[in-house]
Amino acid sequence: MNESSRKRNILVGVFIFVGLLFLLGGILLVGNLHETFKRKMELVTVFDEVNGLQTGANVWLSGVKIGKVRNIKINPSRNVVVTLAIEENAQQFILKDAQTKIGTDGLIGNKVVVIFGGTANTPTVHDGDTLTVGNTISTEDMMIKLGKNNENLLAITADFKTISHKLTTKEGTVGKLINDDAMYDNINSIAVSLNKASIKSEKVIASLNEYTSKLNKKGTLSNDLVTDTIVFNSIKKSVLELQKMTKSANELMANLKDASANPNSAMGVLLHDEQSGASLKKTIQNLETSSEKLDEDLKAAQSNFLLRGYFKDKEKAAKKQQKAQEQQ
Structure with a gap:
């Protein structure tokens, strides 16, 4: 094998190795398999029923995925024990008195375990702790x-x-x-009548308000009658005096009526005996005649020379006294 073919094989091997690395990285990213290598802690919770929860389901805390369901099994009491694999970096956010419930990922999505609640200043959970189940x-x-x-x-x-x-x-x-139109018309007329009555009642209330305002105005008779006890006592005393006067007048009228009805009394004689009335009338006429004659005699005495000086002196003394009174 020559040197050029050897270099070619090395380059091909390097490219294949790099491609495998990219393929492995893509698989880890797409399949979220990198979480498999994260350190996790176990928490346990016991449900009466899990409603279709399956192993591998997500675990949520405040809307954030923090782990998965590792195991589901039924205990002798027929309760479902669910083991949760929780990321250790989420431990600081889970309190010992936190609760769990089974929720849904979306409206009709897969079942998930939701961790919620917890009291402030409560210690955080440790590996192997059991969380209580909330009401769901x-x-x-x-x-x-x-x-x-x-x-x-x-x-x-x-x-x-x-x-x-x-x-x-x-x-x-x-x-x-x-x-029914007739019934509607009747109800309408009733409504009109009620409206008129309400208007009249408003006027009455306005009159009452005006009257009460006058009662509160000082110096008026109404206010004095309501607030001034002296005026009230005076009016009360006057009313009592009027009652007494009325009673006395009634008694006087009764006595006069009784006296006039009795023919033996002076009033009865005057009212019922014509002879006594005529005699009384004649006596009054005689008194008038006598007074006229007495006046004539006095005038004659004044003209008498024996008494003329006396009457002149008396007249002068009267004028002098009148003049002194006018000067004062």
């Missing part, structure tokens, strides 16, 4: 609830169908209200 809702439970919801929707739809039938056939109050 399985797909079966969701389907059962959806079935019940569907039944409820069917019942509601049937009720709406019955109601719509009554509305279209003028059955029931609402159906008659929608289809």
Whole structure:
């Protein structure tokens, strides 16, 4: 073999070796096989049922893939023991009181194990620790609830169908209200009446507000009656005096009525005895005649020369006294 063919074989071997390295690197990258060489720790969790979880399923923490399901087995108590292979660099984020649940990768994707929760200031997990299972809702439970919801929707739809039938056939109050024009007109008139009543009530309330504002205004009679006890007591006293006066007047009228009804009393004689009334009238006339004669006698006495000086002196003294009073 000459030297040129030897060099050619070496170059071919180098190219084949480099190609194998690239092929191996591509396989590791595409198949994510490089994680196989990472150091991992084991955690255990026990489920009542795994709902189709399989070995090799992903383990998620806060939406980040941190490991895979290494083993699934059933223990004597018929619980499912799931062993998780967790990357050691994720250990610092998993707390001892964290919980696990079975989720879905997407809406209808593969089953995954989700680690969640944990109390702050709680130590982190160690290799071989067991995580508790949180309360989760399985797909079966969701389907059962959806079935019940569907039944409820069917019942509601049937009720709406019955109601719509009554509305279209003028059955029931609402159906008659929608289809009967007379009932609508009555309700409309009632609404108009209520509107008028509300307007009147607003006016009444405004009047009451105005009256109460006057009550609060100092210096007015209403405010004094409400707030001033002296005015109130005076009015109360005046009312009591009026009551007493009314009572006395009633008693006086009763006495006058009794006296006028008694023919033996002075009032009864004056009212019922015509002779006594005529005599009293004649006496009054005589008194008037006597007073006229007395005036004439006084005038005659004043003109008498014996008494003329007395009356003049008396008249002068009266004028002097009147003048002194006017000067004061």
